[in-house]
Amino acid sequence: MRHAKSSWEFTNLPDHDRPLNDRGKRDAPRMGKVLLKERLVPQLIISSSAARARSTAEKVAKVSRYSGEISIDSSLYRAGYSAYLNALRHQTSQYDTVLIVGHNPDVEHLVEILTGNAMTMPTCGLAYVKLLIERWPDLKDDKKGELAKMWRPKELSPLEYST
Numbered sequence: 001m002r003h004a005k006s007s008w009e010f011t012n013l014p015d016h017d018r019p020l021n022d023r024g025k026r027d028a029p030r031m032g033k034v035l036l037k038e039r040l041v042p043q044l045i046i047s048s049s050a051a052r053a054r055s056t057a058e059k060v061a062k063v064s065r066y067s068g069e070i071s072i073d074s075s076l077y078r079a080g081y082s083a084y085l086n087a088l089r090h091q092t093s094q095y096d097t098v099l100i101v102g103h104n105p106d107v108e109h110l111v112e113i114l115t116g117n118a119m120t121m122p123t124c125g126l127a128y129v130k131l132l133i134e135r136w137p138d139l140k141d142d143k144k145g146e147l148a149k150m151w152r153p154k155e156l157s158p159l160e161y162s163t
Contacts, residue, residue, distance in 0.1 A: 001031065001056070001060070001099060001100065001101045001102070001107070001124070001125065001126045001127070002101075002102065002103065002104055002107045002108075002121045002122070002123055002124060002125045003020075003024075003048070003050070003052045003053040003055075003056040003101055003102065003103060003123065003124070004020050004023070004024030004025070004027045004028040004031075004052065004055070004056040004059070004123055004124040005020065005021050005023045005024035005027065005123040005124065006018045006019065006020055006021060006024060006052040006123075007019050007020060007021035007024075008021075009021070015050075016049070016050050016051065016077060017050075017051050018050070018051060018052050019051055019052060019055065020052055020055045020056065024052065024055075024056070024123065024124065025055075025059070027123070027124040027153040028055070028056045028059035028060055028124060029059045029060070029062070029063040030063075030124075030153060030156055030162070031060050031124055031126050031151065031153070032059060032060040032061065032062065032063025032064040032066075033063050033064070034126060034151050034156070035060065035064040035066075035099075035126075036063065036064045036065060038128075038149075040097065040128060041064045041065060041066055041097075042064075042066060042095075042097045042098055042099035043068065043094070043095045043096060043097050043098065044068060044071065044091065044095045044097075044098045044099070045057050045060070045061055045066060045068065045070045045071065045098075045099045045100075045101065046070075046071045046072075046073050046076070046087050046098065046099070046100045046101070047070055047071070047072055047073070047076070047100075047101040047102075048072075048073065048074075048076035048077045048101060048102045048103060049072050049073065049074040049076070049077050050077050050103065053076070053077075053101045053102060053103065054070070054072065054101075056101050056124065057070050057099075057101040058070065060099070060101070073087050075087065076100070076102045076103070076106070077102075077103065078103070079106070080106055080109070081106045081107075081109035081110040081113055083106070084100055084102060084106060084107070084110045085110065085113070085139060085141065087100060088100070088136055088139050089136055089137050089139050090136070090137075091136040092136070093135050093136070095136070104121055107121050107125075107127075108120065108121045111127045111129060111147065113141055114129050114131065114144065114145045115129055115144060115145055115146065115147040116144050117147050119147075119150065122152050122153065122154070123153075124152075124153045125150065125151070125152050125153075126150070126151045127147060127149075127150050128147070128148045128149040128150070128151075129145045129146065129147055129148065130145050130146045130148045131145040132144070132145055132146075
């Protein structure tokens, strides 16, 4: 998942500390509702350490009724898609479903590497990738999964996914 829309209102803030704007605060809970409705509530949420990613993860977690802790991984901030692969590779077999909340272009590259499908990930875009692996350490750059579904906030029904 790419983080929700961030604010550029506070020009004195470093990029890492930018908060969500009003649209981002609306869209993130809607994606949480998608996870709940689609029965895709993750067993683990890993978020970039950037404020906008953490806020997105928190809002998604609350609405989806995620019950675990959100793992904050500072390597997901401006590190490239390989940091996302490494974050997944280091997970134990107790997790079948993991949500990573991060940044572009890294999220787009990750989805492309995992599925072979190049796509545009808008802010708060959510891709559901089914991986053909037994264990997380088996995840390799050349292991192709299936892009099962993609959700974009602008394509969600306002009635069905309002919070």
